[in-house]
Amino acid sequence: MYIGRFVVVGPKVGAYRVSSRSFPNRQVTRRGDDTLTVVPTAAAAETDNPYVSYNCARVAGDGAVIGNGSHVDPIAEKYDRGYPARDALVEALHAMDYEKDDYDTPRVAGVVEHDAAYLGVVRRDALLVREVDEPHLVATYEENEPRPFEFEPRTAVAAARTVYGLDFEHAVCAAGVHVGDGGVGFGVQNTDEE
Numbered sequence: 001m002y003i004g005r006f007v008v009v010g011p012k013v014g015a016y017r018v019s020s021r022s023f024p025n026r027q028v029t030r031r032g033d034d035t036l037t038v039v040p041t042a043a044a045a046e047t048d049n050p051y052v053s054y055n056c057a058r059v060a061g062d063g064a065v066i067g068n069g070s071h072v073d074p075i076a077e078k079y080d081r082g083y084p085a086r087d088a089l090v091e092a093l094h095a096m097d098y099e100k101d102d103y104d105t106p107r108v109a110g111v112v113e114h115d116a117a118y119l120g121v122v123r124r125d126a127l128l129v130r131e132v133d134e135p136h137l138v139a140t141y142e143e144n145e146p147r148p149f150e151f152e153p154r155t156a157v158a159a160a161r162t163v164y165g166l167d168f169e170h171a172v173c174a175a176g177v178h179v180g181d182g183g184v185g186f187g188v189q190n191t192d193e194e
């Protein structure tokens with residue numbers, strides 16, 4: 001099954017996976033200490049599609065923000081300025097709305113804190129934002145309603161590796177986050193890594 005891009009978040013651990021039919025030549029790279037970015041690889045054809053490169057994970061507020069597009073930045077900025085995670089998700093997802101592409105692709109996002117997690121999706125027909133106390137998944141296609149999801153990893157690296165390996169089609173790259181007592185850790189899984 002193809003579900004496109006998706007996030008899985010629970011307290012302490014979360015992950016984001018790029019799955020893509022149209023733009024497979026992409027990877028997650030670190031930008032400084034507090035940001036992960038999706039960028040085209042050298043093999044990628046040039047495109048003016050505005051949705052293929054963006055910050056997919058940022059350290060912010062009491063934890064980390066992940067998501068499938070440029071809305072990650074305003075969510076992180078609001079959350080960092082003191083908005084509760086729920087409100088940062090609602091405001092930024094509502095302001096940016098679903099993507100204006102051929103598929104009306106939803107925007108999905110998650111916030112991971114040490115003791116809580118939040119996820120949201122803005123689609124053509126709905127804006128849903130929810131606090132969760134166990135891991136949940138939401139994706140751009142098919143699985144576009146947040147639902148509980150069994151997710152065992154306990155580190156950022158394991159979270160990235162786990163979502164990359166899930167049995168949904170067209171895996172491209174993935175980012176993991178872990179929010180511990182000592183701060184936020186990131187993990188990355190790209191196609192050419194073991």
Ligand SMILES: NC(=O)c1ncn([C@@H]2O[C@H](COP(=O)(O)O)[C@@H](O)[C@H]2O)c1NC=O
Nearest residue numbers: 004005020021022023051052068101105140
């Ligand atoms: N965030 C992303 O990495 C991303 N990659 C592709 N899209 C959008 O989704 C459309 C469909 O892409 P695909 O066929 O790869 O599922 C693309 O034309 C583009 O507008 C994206 N936008 C949202 O998921």
